[in-house]
Amino acid sequence: MKRAIVFGATGGIGQAVVADLAARGWSLYLQYNQQAELAQNMATDLGRRYQDQDFLPFRYDMAENQQPADFFADFLAVNALIFAQGVTDYHLFAAQSNETIDRILQINLVQPLKIVKYFEPQLLNTKHSRIIFIGSVYGRNGSALEAVYSTTKGGLSAFASAYAKEVATAGLTVNVVAPGAVATPMTADFSTNELTQLKAEIPVSRIAEPRDISYWVQNIVDERADYLTGQTIYVDGGWLV
Numbered sequence: 001m002k003r004a005i006v007f008g009a010t011g012g013i014g015q016a017v018v019a020d021l022a023a024r025g026w027s028l029y030l031q032y033n034q035q036a037e038l039a040q041n042m043a044t045d046l047g048r049r050y051q052d053q054d055f056l057p058f059r060y061d062m063a064e065n066q067q068p069a070d071f072f073a074d075f076l077a078v079n080a081l082i083f084a085q086g087v088t089d090y091h092l093f094a095a096q097s098n099e100t101i102d103r104i105l106q107i108n109l110v111q112p113l114k115i116v117k118y119f120e121p122q123l124l125n126t127k128h129s130r131i132i133f134i135g136s137v138y139g140r141n142g143s144a145l146e147a148v149y150s151t152t153k154g155g156l157s158a159f160a161s162a163y164a165k166e167v168a169t170a171g172l173t174v175n176v177v178a179p180g181a182v183a184t185p186m187t188a189d190f191s192t193n194e195l196t197q198l199k200a201e202i203p204v205s206r207i208a209e210p211r212d213i214s215y216w217v218q219n220i221v222d223e224r225a226d227y228l229t230g231q232t233i234y235v236d237g238g239w240l241v
Helices: 013-024 036-049 068-072 096-122 147-170 192-201 210-221
Strands: 003-007 027-032 055-059 080-083 129-133 173-179 232-237
Touching: 003 013, 013 027, 013 036, 013 210, 027 036, 027 068, 036 055, 036 147, 080 096, 096 129, 096 147, 129 147, 147 173, 147 232, 173 210, 210 232
Parallel strands: 003 027, 003 080, 027 055, 080 129, 129 173, 173 232
Antiparallel strands: none
């Protein structure tokens, strides 16, 4: 049975990824931090719909400097790691506290790399294994007021490009799916005027839905995607064109 861990499973993109992979026969670990009830409800609903698969929610605070070996030792072997978690903070860099900077770095970049390092041995011994990060267009073209966030997303793309070369011969692929603007809680606070201006910058004239992003995740985990690795795929409606 194919099994994956979806980090940020209760987020907008994470929920779409979970729904798509469950429909394709995957058993899933659902990581959350604060939304325990939502995670449990997701697992219960999916368990009713897909009774031959397992859906197990678990709390793991990515902001803490945890050692993955202390937490994941009892997990069943997985075929894929999907990192859909992420936080930002809309302020000038000089106005951000060191605690905020550390938190963004830890959640978006540091913990994911430590988790990858822990799971590497079993992923290298699994056919068609996958690591997928949800990045951002801001990892390529940085966003003012989100300097640290942009740094973390660019770091994921750089890591995927480099690390993919180390593990390619073992059949482990490492890729980034990098959205533009997506209808998630991160954009929920935008004003109507801000959303109108944003849509005007995007050639397809709309903000992405989470399923627009999860579509690419579900295709990358397919066994036929073995030849794609080290790439950042920009799913942005032409925003960067």
